[in-house]
Amino acid sequence: MDFSDMKRYVDDRPQDGVFRVHRDVFSDQALFELEQRHIFERTWCFLGLESQIARTRDFLTNWIGRTPILVTRNDDGAIVGLINVCRHKAVLLRHEEAGNAGVHICPYHGWSFDANGHNVHVKNTRTACYPAAFDAESHDLLRLPRTASYRGFIFGSLSAEVPELGDFLGDMRFFIDLIADQGPQGIELVPGRAVYTYNANWKLQLDNGVDPYHLTSTHASFLDVQAVRRKGEGNVESRSFDWRKRDEFPAGAMNFRNGHSAVWMRQPEPEKRPIAPAMDEIRARVGEQRAEWMLNARNLQIFPNMQIADAISPMLRTFRPLAVDRTEMRAWCLAPIGEPRALRAWRLRQYEDFFNPGGMATPDDTVIYEDAQRGMAASPLDFLQGYSRGLGAAVSGGGEAGAALGLDPATSVEGRYDMFNEVAFHGPYREWARLMEAGLSGRRAWA
Amino acid sequence: MKAPSGFCLPDAGETAALAIARCLLEHEAALLDEQRWPEWLDLYRPDCTYWVPARRADETLTDDPEIELSHIFYASRAGLEDRIRRIASGRSAASTPMPRTTHLVGNVRLREASAAEVIRVTSAWTTQVFFVRSRQTHGFFGSADTDLTCVDGAWRIARRRTVLHNDYVPTMLDIYCL
Numbered sequence: 001m002d003f004s005d006m007k008r009y010v011d012d013r014p015q016d017g018v019f020r021v022h023r024d025v026f027s028d029q030a031l032f033e034l035e036q037r038h039i040f041e042r043t044w045c046f047l048g049l050e051s052q053i054a055r056t057r058d059f060l061t062n063w064i065g066r067t068p069i070l071v072t073r074n075d076d077g078a079i080v081g082l083i084n085v086c087r088h089k090a091v092l093l094r095h096e097e098a099g100n101a102g103v104h105i106c107p108y109h110g111w112s113f114d115a116n117g118h119n120v121h122v123k124n125t126r127t128a129c130y131p132a133a134f135d136a137e138s139h140d141l142l143r144l145p146r147t148a149s150y151r152g153f154i155f156g157s158l159s160a161e162v163p164e165l166g167d168f169l170g171d172m173r174f175f176i177d178l179i180a181d182q183g184p185q186g187i188e189l190v191p192g193r194a195v196y197t198y199n200a201n202w203k204l205q206l207d208n209g210v211d212p213y214h215l216t217s218t219h220a221s222f223l224d225v226q227a228v229r230r231k232g233e234g235n236v237e238s239r240s241f242d243w244r245k246r247d248e249f250p251a252g253a254m255n256f257r258n259g260h261s262a263v264w265m266r267q268p269e270p271e272k273r274p275i276a277p278a279m280d281e282i283r284a285r286v287g288e289q290r291a292e293w294m295l296n297a298r299n300l301q302i303f304p305n306m307q308i309a310d311a312i313s314p315m316l317r318t319f320r321p322l323a324v325d326r327t328e329m330r331a332w333c334l335a336p337i338g339e340p341r342a343l344r345a346w347r348l349r350q351y352e353d354f355f356n357p358g359g360m361a362t363p364d365d366t367v368i369y370e371d372a373q374r375g376m377a378a379s380p381l382d383f384l385q386g387y388s389r390g391l392g393a394a395v396s397g398g399g400e401a402g403a404a405l406g407l408d409p410a411t412s413v414e415g416r417y418d419m420f421n422e423v424a425f426h427g428p429y430r431e432w433a434r435l436m437e438a439g440l441s442g443r444r445a446w447a
Numbered sequence: 448m449k450a451p452s453g454f455c456l457p458d459a460g461e462t463a464a465l466a467i468a469r470c471l472l473e474h475e476a477a478l479l480d481e482q483r484w485p486e487w488l489d490l491y492r493p494d495c496t497y498w499v500p501a502r503r504a505d506e507t508l509t510d511d512p513e514i515e516l517s518h519i520f521y522a523s524r525a526g527l528e529d530r531i532r533r534i535a536s537g538r539s540a541a542s543t544p545m546p547r548t549t550h551l552v553g554n555v556r557l558r559e560a561s562a563a564e565v566i567r568v569t570s571a572w573t574t575q576v577f578f579v580r581s582r583q584t585h586g587f588f589g590s591a592d593t594d595l596t597c598v599d600g601a602w603r604i605a606r607r608r609t610v611l612h613n614d615y616v617p618t619m620l621d622i623y624c625l
Contacts, residue, residue: 052504060504096505097504099504099505190515190516191503191509191515191516192501192503192515192516192517193502193516194501194614195614196616196617196618196619196620197618199581199618220538220539221538221539224532224533224536225532225533233525233528234526234529234532235523235525237522237525332516341513341514344513345513348513348514352516352517352519356620357620358499358619358620358621358624360529360533362619363539363541363619366541366618366619367578367580367581368540370580370581371580
């Protein structure tokens with residue numbers, strides 16, 4: 001394979017009306033290895049929410065690409081990012097997804113570490129005749145080179161050469177704020193999560209998460225169920241929306257720097273959103289404009305490993321590439337901390353209906369990703385078609401919505417829902433190509 | 448016959464209740480395998496609850512569906528009716544072609560049998576699913592609590608709580624996988 005020119009993989013020529021992605025980006029084993037090294041190991045990745053580790057000595061585990069990560073809250077209340085691997089034989093230290101412990105003990109030879117990752121025990125140090133050179137080494141857990149939070153969202157980086165987290169997120173912070181500000185005490189992950197896999201490349205989820213226009217074809221059977229519910233039959237408790245109404249509503253997409261993107265649309269039936277009963281409090285706290293934008297549907301891509309969808313009740317999903325053709329997904333329902341019980345149930349029934357891997361929409365996505373992965377093996381196929389959908393209306397900057405919100409995306413598009421498009425895929429692939437080019441040429445990824 | 452402590456052999460009434468429960472659970476398994484959806488729905492009371500709890504990050508099961516996530520939670524049969532509409536529509540890629548299943552139910556133990564109206568049992572279950580679309584086979588397994596009630600001589604399911612032990616879900620999950 002020739003990796004000297006990423007234009008062979010992401011053909012990005014908007015001035016010619018061209019944006020194409022090659023099928024190898026989804027199916028080439030060597031590219032998969034390179035993107036682990038040059039993307040996942042060189043940029044910020046989402047790790048979890050601060051509310052998951054609210055007390056001292058709470059911890060959560062996650063992965064950055066192939067690297068197991070342990071995030072703790074130490075006795076000073078500070079968040080510490082560590083590599084979840086014992087320094088002795090590289091045994092995984094913590095298997096739980098979350099918990100509370102003052103000491104993390106390796107199950108193999110008992111090496112032990114505190115919440116700061118400091119080694120507090122090596123077996124029989126007095127009698128074991130370790131040489132002086134061993135004692136001179138640090139046996140502490142490796143620290144993540146960078147760990148930082150924005151509005152309770154914790155990120156980590158395996159490379160120290162990344163910009164400050166706030167600069168990395170840039171104007172995506174506005175959209176994160178619209179999630180974080182939904183409750184007066186902040187937001188949390190509702191207890192309970194779904195973990196699932198699909199046998200296809202992680203970027204099929206990358207695209208799908210900011211692709212509202214697959215809804216009417218992929219999820220036709222869900223729309224049928226919604227139609228039955230409008231007649232008062234079926235599970236009306238799940239308060240499903242009448243999404244037909246939004247065809248004529250304003251909608252748009254924004255590509256931010258560093259690979260992030262957002263799609264948004266005016267949402268019919270705002271009274272069905274689980275924050276609707278709290279809107280007076282929200283308006284008073286965040287102002288009219290931000291409150292209205294919380295009721296707009298917004299799907300977010302925080303490059304490379306996290307998405308938030310807030311068109312029903314908000315969901316947060318992360319993806320971990322396991323192989324070029326296998327991906328692990330984790331998904332949670334987001335909710336305001338301290339939300340009344342009845343609203344929490346309302347939120348959950350909407351969420352489960354659509355987003356669960358055992359729900360009535362996500363399974364239709366995941367099986368189609370697998371169909372796509374099988375198709376990606378078709379050797380006569382080169383570039384995939386359709387990434388340019390919407391390019392004819394894309395502009396530099398933020399358009400009307402960007403001006404109204406004071407946001408400065410790199411590119412954006414505005415129109416009606418029924419002209420929805422693939423413009424929000426461009427930012428992530430531009431960043432994919434940028435990081436791959438930097439890595440392959442041995443250049444720093446960040447100025 | 449002497450039984451070990453904590454275990455009592457069923458008396459005649461309990462034996463009869465167990466026979467009813469086993470018969471109904473095995474019948475339900477066959478209806479799912481044979482995709483006899485209307486008859487399967489008819490096994491459930493209209494006011495049934497159908498619940499598949501999720502797991503928290505510490506791997507414990509969620510136990511309050513009002514404030515914690517479930518894989519599936521329905522407070523009435525209407526949610527199951529929605530699913531059957533979708534599965535049978537041919538418009539859901541996840542169920543087209545329809546996966547083929549074999550459900551096995553066993554280890555049925557009586558939790559409660561009061562008079563002739565209520566039987567509560569716990570059972571073990573395993574379902575082998577052949578996903579025709581991907582040519583993959585997956586075995587789902589777990590345990591289930593089932594409450595049966597008898598109205599006008601007909602036993603129906605009033606409550607089902609299914610624990611999915613291997614909830615590292617391969618691509619998708621639906622009621623016919625459980």
